[in-house]
Amino acid sequence: MIFFILLVLATSVQAAQPIQITISTMTEASSTKATVTAYLQKLLEERSNKRIQVHLINNPALTADQLVQSLQTTETQLAIPEINKLHDQAVALKALELPFLYRSRQHLHQIIDSNIGTQLLSSLEQNNLKFLGIWDEGPEQIAGNRELPADSTLFFSDPAEKCCLTSQRRSPEAGHQVSGSWQELTLGEIESAISRQAFSDITLTNHRLSGHALLVQRSFWNGLPEDLKIIIQEAVVNATEYATEMADKADQDAYAKLRQQDRINIHPVGKDSRKLWQKKVLQYIAECCGPTDTNLLYQAVY
Structure with missing residues (x-):
């Protein structure tokens, strides 16, 4: 009888042990994304009545692929990599950043929640990953010394590359020139870089939505209680x-x-120009890549 009571007590103590979740990001502790991650930590711990305990790791020295790779070990249960910096791991997510694929941030989330998004993201399961969501940033624009022409081929990659479309964002710190003197940046990045870069024109293309993916280890997820x-x-x-x-x-x-900057000219982009770029992108994929998943995704969305 005593043995039975001790066994029940031991089982109860074991069941009461909180589930530890380490969340890893690539950002500075002072960044906006770190603030949002801390908010997620607060929600998880409060709503689970401390059944979940969260440990945050903000390490800008990590690469996106290293962050995703950490999900294959016991180091991390939830990783938040920057999609545009993924190369080897979870590459299916890069389709979420293709130019002119989404009309708006709301449209992006609608597609992710649709059957198209489910089909696209199901490939992550092969790498023991599960997609929980995306924290998107502002759309990217084109900054340069003149307005971007409507016939620009800026959004096409080098035909010699294996990828038919450029889906990796250009880092403003690296000063990468996407075409001539143009750079591909969010409004926040342009505003931050304006004192260092000689920009005179901003073309509001809103062509690409970049962001951070929330990925969890699939086997860890499958082992969680349904209520959690x-x-x-x-x-x-x-x-x-x-x-x-x-x-x-x-x-x-x-x-x-x-x-408020007198020397900055801001150029909106009309629907006709956007449609022209979308048509060029679709044609380029069809000619260079054939019936790829990217092409099918474009066709399904538009």
Whole structure:
């Protein structure tokens, strides 16, 4: 009888042990994404009544692929890599950043939640990964010394490359020239770089949405109790809404500051120009790549 009581007590203590979740990011501890991650931590711990304990690691020295690779070990349970910096791991996510694929941030999330998104992201399961969401940043624009011409081939990659479209964002720190003197940056990046770069013109293409993916180790996820899965999914939704609010505000603030710059010309892009670029991109994929998954995704979306 005593043995039975001790066994029950031991089982109860074991069952009461909180689930440890390490969340790793590539950002500085002072960054906006780190703030959103801390908010996610707060939601997870409060809503689970401390059944989940979260440890945050913000390490900008990590590469995106190293971050995803850490999910294959016991080091990390939830990783938040920058999609545009993925090379070897979770490459299917790079399709989310192709130019002119989405009309808006809302459209992006609609596609992710649709059957098209499910089919695209199902390939992650082969690498023991599960996609929980995306914290998108502001859309990218084109900054340079003149307005981007409507017949520009800026969005095409080198035909010699294996990838038919460029889906990796250009780093403003590296000063990468995407075509001539043009650079591909968010409004916030343009506003931050304006004192260092001789930009005179901004073409509001809104052509690419970059962001951070929320990836969890699939085997870890499958082992969680169902009620905790629901708590995590709902917390991710709320944290994503918070991330979107912060991204929108940052975009609005940067746009307002740029409009105050007398030497900056801001050029909106009309629907006809966007349709022309979309048509060129689709034609380019069809000619260079054939019936690839990327082409099918474009056709399905538009």
